Structure formats: structure tokens, C-alpha cells
Amino acid sequence: MSKVNKRPQTTVTALDAITADLVAVLVAVTDGDPRIMTIEHEAALPSGPFQFGHRSLQMGLRAWVEAQTGHPLGYVEQLYTFADRGRSGGPDAPHRISISYLGLTREEEGREGADAQWSSWYDYFPWEDHRDGPPAILAKIIAPKLKAWARAADEPALQKTRWRRAAITFGLDGREWNEELALQRYELLYEAALIPESVRDTGGSEAIVPGRAMTSDHRRILATGIARLRAKIKYRPVVFELMPDEFTLLQLQRSVEALAGRLVHKQNFRRLIEQQELVEETGAMAPDTIGRPAKLFRFRQGVLAERAVVGTKLPLSRS
Amino acid sequence: MSKVNKRPQTTVTALDAITADLVAVLVAVTDGDPRIMTIEHEAALPSGPFQFGHRSLQMGLRAWVEAQTGHPLGYVEQLYTFADRGRSGGPDAPHRISISYLGLTREEEGREGADAQWSSWYDYFPWEDHRDGPPAILAKIIAPKLKAWARAADEPALQKTRWRRAAITFGLDGREWNEELALQRYELLYEAALIPESVRDTGGSEAIVPGRAMTSDHRRILATGIARLRAKIKYRPVVFELMPDEFTLLQLQRSVEALAGRLVHKQNFRRLIEQQELVEETGAMAPDTIGRPAKLFRFRQGVLAERAVVGTKLPLSRS
DNA sequence: CCATCTTATGCTCATGGAGAGTATAAATGG
DNA sequence: CCATTTATACTCTCCATGAGCATAAGATGG
Numbered sequence A, B: 001m002s003k004v005n006k007r008p009q010t011t012v013t014a015l016d017a018i019t020a021d022l023v024a025v026l027v028a029v030t031d032g033d034p035r036i037m038t039i040e041h042e043a044a045l046p047s048g049p050f051q052f053g054h055r056s057l058q059m060g061l062r063a064w065v066e067a068q069t070g071h072p073l074g075y076v077e078q079l080y081t082f083a084d085r086g087r088s089g090g091p092d093a094p095h096r097i098s099i100s101y102l103g104l105t106r107e108e109e110g111r112e113g114a115d116a117q118w119s120s121w122y123d124y125f126p127w128e129d130h131r132d133g134p135p136a137i138l139a140k141i142i143a144p145k146l147k148a149w150a151r152a153a154d155e156p157a158l159q160k161t162r163w164r165r166a167a168i169t170f171g172l173d174g175r176e177w178n179e180e181l182a183l184q185r186y187e188l189l190y191e192a193a194l195i196p197e198s199v200r201d202t203g204g205s206e207a208i209v210p211g212r213a214m215t216s217d218h219r220r221i222l223a224t225g226i227a228r229l230r231a232k233i234k235y236r237p238v239v240f241e242l243m244p245d246e247f248t249l250l251q252l253q254r255s256v257e258a259l260a261g262r263l264v265h266k267q268n269f270r271r272l273i274e275q276q277e278l279v280e281e282t283g284a285m286a287p288d289t290i291g292r293p294a295k296l297f298r299f300r301q302g303v304l305a306e307r308a309v310v311g312t313k314l315p316l317s318r319s
Numbered sequence C: 001c002c003a004t005c006t007t008a009t010g011c012t013c014a015t016g017g018a019g020a021g022t023a024t025a026a027a028t029g030g
Numbered sequence D: 001c002c003a004t005t006t007a008t009a010c011t012c013t014c015c016a017t018g019a020g021c022a023t024a025a026g027a028t029g030g
Helices: A057-069 A136-151 A156-170 A179-191 A196-202 A218-232 A249-260 A266-275 A302-307 B057-069 B136-151 B156-170 B179-191 B196-202 B218-232 B249-260 B266-275 B302-307
Strands: A019-030 A033-038 A047-049 A075-084 A096-104 A117-120 A279-285 A295-299 B019-030 B033-038 B047-049 B075-083 B096-104 B117-120 B279-285 B295-299
Touching (some): A019 A218, A019 A249, A047 A057, A057 A096, A057 B075, A075 A218, A096 A218, A156 A179, A156 B302, A179 A196, A179 A218, A218 A249, A249 A266, A249 A295, A302 B156, B019 B057, B019 B218, B033 B249, B047 B057, B057 B075, B075 B218, B136 B156, B218 B249, B249 B266, B249 B295
Parallel strands (some): A019 A096
Antiparallel strands (some): A019 A033, A075 A096, A279 A295, B019 B047, B075 B096
16 A cells, blocks of 8 residues: 555456445425425435446436436436445445435426325424424424433533534524534434434434434435535525426515525515516416415526526525 | 336446546645645546445545555545546446545645645636736637637527626626636636647647646546635635644735635735634744734634534625 | 405615725834 | 835725515405
């Protein structure tokens, strides 16, 4: 290992050959509910190996998702790549890496495959939905269990560090809730052995925090996707990938709130949307409304050309 | 392909086996110059295949970088994963993917390997340095050539789209320069066949825009790293990974400017740094100064614990 | 027809952060 | 003493943002 200064050329040793899985976090928002496409009785994300026939990673992903769910893939962006060893297979198992993607679509009727299904992402992360205020499990279950986990550390310094980390990520001790920390929260719960995945991977006591688990690392990947999407809607016009062609401003707002898991100030929301000229009126009004009828809008495709690169803002108020 | 509803289990077909390369964009800032570690006579980034013996992707990367450059890897974060086919090897060549990382360190004396060397990243992207105003090549070479490329499109609509894209990414036609678009700029130049890589990959006329090329996709990966770092310094305290233990505020500012490729307002910079309590005084003064002596500061390690997750701000003024 | 409910929409106001400029202090070298 | 260089302290304006008030426009029930 000491004198390797030359970059090795293309020699595919059998030993160094690996397999790559493509995994999709496919999101849609329906009736103010953020949904993700699942297979295997809601326990796994659409996925499959990157194969010889695939022309590119994205093409491979599209092939798998369409085969498994019957749903075409629209907007796609890469999330993260990680290697899985020790968790799946023994120490001698060959390397297996997962390349994960975030996809955005609209839910369409009767297009699911046999085992494919849309599920609310809050079924997997019940602590992430703060639209009606902080969920009860936070104060009742998560906070005390994390406190216990912090106390269980050997050294006082570590105890303090642990608790501070918990307080920051979950907005405890009077701190603000930050919806973008979805991944950090999941990882913390995993470390603290409070969810089924920790028990399964490391063996340990029983899991305690509610929320549906998934196959292998899929819930972790889902958390990554949620965090990414929550961050991205604030500065890029990606919400529109999830909207129907025509919508009211309230519907748009509800979608944003569904993703962010928190409410926004209605008037300020509209102000921001309008002053950025993200949408234009269709001229028609929304049918079947309850109160005062609302104008219908459509996304101004122009902004993709004008600003795809640059940025957009959404108000996701703090405090 | 039609009725595959079940996710395939772990079967490593020989055909679907692939190779994964680990590639590092290792950055340091020395004397106000942003440098990257290179090998092969400055034509490649440190890299090597992910091997059976590697415990994780990051461990594999660290092993390769240390073997090739003698430099230990500090802060590391993943950049992007992509598959390379058609470019390297024929259409029947097995899949080969690259997993790229961004690493931040301090340049240390005499630690380079035989073929390893630090190079200024502006050698590869001369159009990215706007510290002394927009570089001459922009107006003299890039803008006219991009205009010609836009005009060369068949349809008027495409001509317009092309030129708008060029204007947005390069800040032409009176638009603002956005330093975060480094990757988009590189990709545009590639598409417009103005750089050696395009000529090499697709065959075409001679390359025109100055700037050193690299092996395979390495310059593209470098652009990805630059863009990521430029975006990240604005909201995370990553600059400190690149600073010595003690530094003056001006040195800190110069480092930020080196990375961003643009100048910042001195007073505002200090105001922001101080009000966020990112640094603390060491008590000592900087030696060998020219004008009025400056206080030495050190990074407050505390903020990593307090705010690692949350965020920091740097002033990178627009206009 | 009126009261009430629901949603849409317009407007105002206070606060704070960011960009930019002015002024002064502390050192060095002639 | 003066020019030069860097450090440091203030100030001022503009605008984005969070938040609240008020009104409009429809439906529904008595």
C-alpha cells in the first residue's frame, strides 16, 4: 500500500466487482398529504440493480420504477450514494452500493402495479408533521426517551453532548423546530436504538418510537429525500412538479405545508408567489368551492427557462 | 420486462457487476489561492477503485488519497455519483461509475507523493476568478463564442434559449455574475464544444476557451466541487477547515474571497463573523504585519456542537 | 332577507438584516 | 511629520419578512 502513486488503470478484478442498487423516493402530494410510492406491502421503496442493459443510472432507475409501479418518472434528482456492508450479508459479502434518487410526480388513478402503493410519508415519520402543532409523541415518548439515552452515557460530557444534539434536532428545551433536519432526527433515533431498524441491525432492546419501518436502509433514504425536498422548495420552484395543471393558491399553499410539515402565513405566501411571477391566472375560477370562489392559476413555464438556475423563494416562517 | 413487480433479491449476475471509482476534490487555500490536489502531472484528481478490502466508501477514498498524495484527508463530503459509458470504453464495456467527494484540508509542507501536486483551481477555470473584476477572456473569447454557438442553432427559438442560458450562467447582457453556477458554466462550454473535453469525447473542431483540461470527467467533478463549496461557505462554517489554527480576520476574508472568486465588503464581513460568534481572540497579535497590527483569532470549536446542524452566514454580496 | 361561515384578497406596520459609505485608530517607512 | 497600509467603529438607507387588520364574495340555514 505504500508506493502506489500511479492511478490504476481499468482493470476489473473479480474481487473488486460490486453491485449497485437504484432506489427511488417517488413523491406526490394528494389532498394535502405527501405520499411516497412503495412496494412490498409498503415496506420498501421502488428499487432494483443497475444492469448491463441500462444506458445510464437514471434510465435504469426509470426502468425499475415503471416496471414495479406502472408509474412514469418525471422530475428526478440524485440524493446520495452509500455502501451497505455488515448490515446486509456477512463481512465477506461483496460490496453492494445504493444510489438513491428523489422523484416528483402527480398521483394518477389506477396506474399502480400489483404490489405498488402510495402511502403517506408521515406513516413512516409521525414526528415530522407539525401542521397541527408539535405532535404528541414528541413530548410524550421521544423527548423522555432521548433524555434517558443521554443520561445513559458514561461520561458527563457525553451526556451533555447527546442531550444538546437531541434538543437541537428535535426542537426541545424551547428551541425552534427545524423541518429540514428530518435526516438528522432519523439518524439520532437510530443511534439511540429507539426504532426497529436499530434493533434489527445491532440487536438490542425493543423499539419504542412509533412509525413504520422499512426494508434495509429504505427509511433512511426516505428521510434523506424528505430533508432534501423540504430544503429545496424554499429556493427552487419544484412544488409545481407536484401540482396539477391548474390550481388555486390555497391548494398550492397546502401542498407546500404538506411537504414542510408546518403552516405558513397565507397573505405572505401569496405575496411571495405573486411578486416572483411564478404563476399566471387561467381566467377560470375553481369549481365546487366552499367559501368565496378562488381564481385558478397555472405555473408560468417561462420561469424554468428564466430562472431554473437562479432561484425562488417560499415563506416558511420560523417561530 | 412487463410483469416484474417483485424487487429482485441479492443475485450478483456477472453481467450486472460493475466497478466503482472513488474520486476526490481535495481543496486547500494557501496565500489567497484556492488549490486542489492533483496527480498525473496535474491532469487528474486523486482516485482509485472501490475495492473489496475497503470498509466503506469514505475509507476507500481516504486510502487512495493517502497512498497517492501522502496527504491525510480531513473533512469529507460526498458530491455526486455518475456512470460513465460511451465516453470510456466501447458500448460493450462494463459499467463503471464514479463516486466523487469534496475534501477540505490545509496544505502542508513536503507531504506530496511523487506525482502529487497542488494546483490553483483557477488554472482549470480561468473564467471563474472575478476578484479583480470580470476576467478578460469572458468578454474577449467566451461571450462572442457563445453568441456564435447560439446563432448556429437551426431554429430561432433554440437560438434564443441558448443565448439566454449563456447570459444567465455567465452573467452577460448586464446580468449578475453568480459564482455558484460553476458547474452549469462548465457544462455549457462542454455542450458548445469550446473546451478540449468536448473535442476529445465527441470529436469536433478545436477547443477555444483557455483553461487546463483533465482526464475523463475530472474537470467536471472539479466544477461540481467548486460549485458545492461556493454554495456551502454561505451557510455553514466550513471555511475554517481550510484555515490554520490562528488567523486574522483579513486572512479569513481573503480565503472566502479566494473560494468565491469575488470580493466582499470588509466591514460587513467582520460584523457578520463577530455577531455569529464564530471566532474568539487568541490574545496575541499577528506578526510581520504591514499596516496596523491585527488581532489573531481562532475558530470557536463550540459552534460545531451548537450549530453544526443549523447554519451560519457569510456576506457574499450581489450587485 | 339576514346572520353566519368560509375562503379570497388588499393593505399597513414594525423589525431586522444586508449593502454601502464615512470616519478614526494604530502601526510602518521615508 | 507625512504617506501608506491595515484595523475598527459607526451610521444610514433600503427592503424582505413576519404579523395583523379589514374587506370582499360566495354558500347555507333560519
